Amino acid sequence: MSSARKIKLKLKPPKPRNPLMAAALRRRAGAHRKPSAALRRAEKMALKKQLRESWA
Numbered sequence: 001m002s003s004a005r006k007i008k009l010k011l012k013p014p015k016p017r018n019p020l021m022a023a024a025l026r027r028r029a030g031a032h033r034k035p036s037a038a039l040r041r042a043e044k045m046a047l048k049k050q051l052r053e054s055w056a
Contacts, residue, residue, distance in 0.1 A: 034042075
């Protein structure tokens, strides 16, 4: 006979995930505005347009 005893591990089930949060993250929910890079580019293009018109 072996004197080794089997150890039973008790694992808690993971917390249930919020199904609405996963969908929100997938579609990038949040404020509806342009990224800052797009705003910078638009400002830069507007400045170039103004300079072009002032020289003409």
